[in-house]
Amino acid sequence: NAGVMQNPRHLVRRRGQEARLRCSPMKGHSHVYWYRQLPEEGLKFMVYLQKENIIDESGMPKERFSAEFPKEGPSILRIQQVVRGDSAAYFCASSPNKNTEAFFGQGTRLTVV
């Protein structure tokens, strides 16, 4: 049973480009969460999605960031016009329902140059 799969593992973008981060949850999990970890900072909640629905995006910056979890395919976290401050590790987690343990993927380390 594969765990949470994220790709790419490492992503380098120039300022102003777009970054697309993908997350496939564990089999049987329909709840997906995105967290961001800045250097020397704790993990911060960004967004919670179920299939085709954004449940809570209160932790996501209002501009340039968006997330989706389509009926078919992985969840996507999209960052438009990236800036240096977006450089961080982005982790996706999934759970079978909203009140149970969440398991994390390997993360995508975004570097903006």
Added chain:
Amino acid sequence: QKEVEQNSGPLSVPEGAIASLNCTYSDRGSQSFFWYRQYSGKSPELIMSIYSNGDKEDGRFTAQLNKASQYVSLLIRDSQPSDSATYLCAVAGSGAGSYQLTFGKGTKLSVIP
């Protein structure tokens, strides 16, 4: 603003000793508590969950919860060099926000051979 506080460490213990990691939280309504282990450059790995007051043991790990004091701890018995990592305390939100984890910044543990 929900907060989770941990001593940043580093906490150094000799091999074979007991490592004690502590965490306090601000949200009195929280019902679910988790300990994750994160090796440098890797993703958080769930090692313990605890939901009711008291102790919960799993192998060399014991989680302790005291909701009245808003305090969670993790004991690692017979510490091994492979336990050297950053340990993250995570607290689920209360009520409708129970899916959202608030993380402490982590305690870095170093087990000295």
